[in-house]
Amino acid sequence: MDLGFRGEVAALYRRYRRGYPPPVLDALVAAFTLTRDDVVVDLGCGTGQLAVPLAGRVRGVVGVDPEPDMLAEARTAAGDLPNATWVVGSDADVPALRAVLGTGSVGAVTIGQALHWMDRERLFAELRTLVRPGGGVAVVTNGTPLWQQGSGWSRALGAFLRDHLGLGGDRACGTDEESQRQYAATLSAAGYDVTATTVEYTAPLTADAIAGGVLSALPVDRLPADRAAFTAALENAVAPHAPFAEDVRVAVLAGRRG
Numbered sequence: 001m002d003l004g005f006r007g008e009v010a011a012l013y014r015r016y017r018r019g020y021p022p023p024v025l026d027a028l029v030a031a032f033t034l035t036r037d038d039v040v041v042d043l044g045c046g047t048g049q050l051a052v053p054l055a056g057r058v059r060g061v062v063g064v065d066p067e068p069d070m071l072a073e074a075r076t077a078a079g080d081l082p083n084a085t086w087v088v089g090s091d092a093d094v095p096a097l098r099a100v101l102g103t104g105s106v107g108a109v110t111i112g113q114a115l116h117w118m119d120r121e122r123l124f125a126e127l128r129t130l131v132r133p134g135g136g137v138a139v140v141t142n143g144t145p146l147w148q149q150g151s152g153w154s155r156a157l158g159a160f161l162r163d164h165l166g167l168g169g170d171r172a173c174g175t176d177e178e179s180q181r182q183y184a185a186t187l188s189a190a191g192y193d194v195t196a197t198t199v200e201y202t203a204p205l206t207a208d209a210i211a212g213g214v215l216s217a218l219p220v221d222r223l224p225a226d227r228a229a230f231t232a233a234l235e236n237a238v239a240p241h242a243p244f245a246e247d248v249r250v251a252v253l254a255g256r257r258g
């Protein structure tokens with residue numbers, strides 16, 4: 001499936017998407033007792049929002065993503081990090097990863113904001129033999145989409161996107177409660193012990209960051225042709241609600257292998 005995470009969208013993603021603050025990394029380390037001896041696989045790593053900071057906590061990180069442009073941006077974001085590597089692949093490649101890395105060789109497999117595109121039942125079953133005992137799978141979501149939050153600027157943004165792009169407000173990308181319940185139930189049915197942690201914080205936002213965040217969420221073939229005009233109109237639509245702040249709620253579902 002072509003999700004359009006290519007070209008300019010990959011660059012926008014690296015520039016504008018939020019990373020994960022230290023308490024999220026602390027939660028992952030605590031859930032799986034990760035140490036400097038562990039390797040972590042970040043599946044659907046995108047431009048490295050989770051993989052790059054995780055590399056500072058463990059022996060090594062393997063970032064896996066089907067989109068070469070996203071991986072190229074991740075490599076740039078990683079700079080001279082010596083212990084992160086970037087591999088083209090998808091959730092269908094877990095058996096090959098296990099063959100290469102070894103059974104029970106991995107402390108954790110993290111999936112940040114990407115599980116909604118994966119074959120979850122098959123994936124969770126296959127990951128049980130890739131992770132070591134006490135390790136596991138973490139499903140991480142990084143806040144509600146910008147146009148679905150309760151604030152004034154978010155509602156204005158939602159209305160603008162409906163008018164200009166015909167975008168409905170229903171795509172929550174796994175951040176909604178029903179998806180979270182389903183993910184937890186699927187992990188549990190696959191034999192993992194599941195715990196849920198949330199990290200909440202409020203961060204200031206600029207109009208440029210709102211526009212960039214929106215553009216980074218579009219498939220590359222849906223980017224508006226006149227980017228400057230689109231961005232100016234979007235910024236105009238939200239301007240009455242300045243200054244902007246975003247309440248971010250990061251959810252970490254940790255499935256621990258006993």
Ligand SMILES: C[S@@+](CC[C@H](N)C(=O)[O-])C[C@H]1O[C@@H](n2cnc3c(N)ncnc32)[C@H](O)[C@@H]1O
Nearest residue numbers: 005044045046049067070090091112113114117
């Ligand atoms: C929204 S981005 C998330 C990037 C990053 N993990 C984060 O938390 O910001 C989703 C990523 O999942 C990747 N992806 C889509 N389908 C996938 C699949 N079946 N297996 C692995 N990755 C996939 C996309 O290419 C994209 O880079």
